[in-house]
Amino acid sequence: MFVRVSWPDQKAQGLNCLHKMIDFRNNSGAVDADNGKYNNTNIPVTSQPSLAPLSPFLNFDPSYLPVSQPEFIFPDGALKQRGRFELAFSQIGAACIAGAGIGGTSGLYRGIKATSIAGETGKLRRTQLINYVMKGGASMANSLGVITIMYTCAGIGLTWLRGTDDSFNTVAAAATSATVFRSPAGVRKAGIAGAIAAGVAVMYCLWNNGGLSVQRMNGWKHPA
Amino acid sequence: MEEYAREPCPWRIVDDCGGAFTMGVIGGAIFQSIKGFRNAPSGWKQRFAGSVVAIRQRAPIIAGNFAVWGGMFSTIDCTLVHFRGGKEDPYNSIISGAATGGILAARNGLPAMVGSAIIGGVLLALIEGVGICFTRLSAEQFKPPSLVEDPSQFTTPSQGYPS
Numbered sequence: 001m002f003v004r005v006s007w008p009d010q011k012a013q014g015l016n017c018l019h020k021m022i023d024f025r026n027n028s029g030a031v032d033a034d035n036g037k038y039n040n041t042n043i044p045v046t047s048q049p050s051l052a053p054l055s056p057f058l059n060f061d062p063s064y065l066p067v068s069q070p071e072f073i074f075p076d077g078a079l080k081q082r083g084r085f086e087l088a089f090s091q092i093g094a095a096c097i098a099g100a101g102i103g104g105t106s107g108l109y110r111g112i113k114a115t116s117i118a119g120e121t122g123k124l125r126r127t128q129l130i131n132y133v134m135k136g137g138a139s140m141a142n143s144l145g146v147i148t149i150m151y152t153c154a155g156i157g158l159t160w161l162r163g164t165d166d167s168f169n170t171v172a173a174a175a176t177s178a179t180v181f182r183s184p185a186g187v188r189k190a191g192i193a194g195a196i197a198a199g200v201a202v203m204y205c206l207w208n209n210g211g212l213s214v215q216r217m218n219g220w221k222h223p224a
Numbered sequence: 225m226e227e228y229a230r231e232p233c234p235w236r237i238v239d240d241c242g243g244a245f246t247m248g249v250i251g252g253a254i255f256q257s258i259k260g261f262r263n264a265p266s267g268w269k270q271r272f273a274g275s276v277v278a279i280r281q282r283a284p285i286i287a288g289n290f291a292v293w294g295g296m297f298s299t300i301d302c303t304l305v306h307f308r309g310g311k312e313d314p315y316n317s318i319i320s321g322a323a324t325g326g327i328l329a330a331r332n333g334l335p336a337m338v339g340s341a342i343i344g345g346v347l348l349a350l351i352e353g354v355g356i357c358f359t360r361l362s363a364e365q366f367k368p369p370s371l372v373e374d375p376s377q378f379t380t381p382s383q384g385y386p387s
Contacts, residue, residue: 092241093291142284145291149245
């Protein structure tokens, strides 16, 4: 059953209560049970920012806190690694930047060669070099970025389809993305590109999982 | 996406570059597919072929431009964060947006640089403004129902047990 209390009424009740219960404002100590031993009982119960370092809960040996290695807290049932979607943007960006660097360097090399053959000097040569670097960097960055987008999309799709995220996904996604990227060049070239990508992905997975040690090979032969 | 958070500063450049490239690929693919479809000779097969050709030719270039914008933007953003003593506020984004616009138009002459810088700054100011508005609106619903103005209300007795 609910009783509606009008606003001033409630306020008055609260004030009344304050006077009865926690009126520490003028405790002289003379009439208290502790004979005035603790003459200031006016201690706030709520936390105060200035008192935070003095918290009794922090009163422990700080050597318990590990400082050498990071301590991560994972939610129950969560993977101890970031998923493919969370890594996707970083991978694409890394591919773009790497492509810009590689393409820019090769463009600079080609530009220096071409301009010295053509005998250009001064302002003309400088502008021409900038053009070469920009063109080479942009095309390489675009190609690598698009391949990586295809790879991440394939990886996310495979993870979603299979329900697990393992090395097989990496290899299959790499092969798929390379095949799709080279598909306009013809079936044969697309197949070759896919095979190369799969080989690279297999090598990466072996390196990432700790190589081909005897224990691991035995583990594959005789799965526990 | 629910676990997605912004990376700490040096890695944010890579992350933003990738995000901008992805955005550019998706947006460019949509735009170029429509453009290629409209500009192709009549006939469904030819229209779809034109669409695909346009996407293959133009979408990576648009994506690359986006990626350059995003990467340059976060590079300047991180530089500003470093030099302003770890401050990350809307002014940072606006300044880096204007600087990015200016730097990327550097080869087109000074008037183009100024114009691009103004456009970049205004764009980023709009984005930041919308972001602040969204934060305000979403913070509104997490507000406690009534703030206590009077300290006496702290001791409102629980119903049924008057002391």
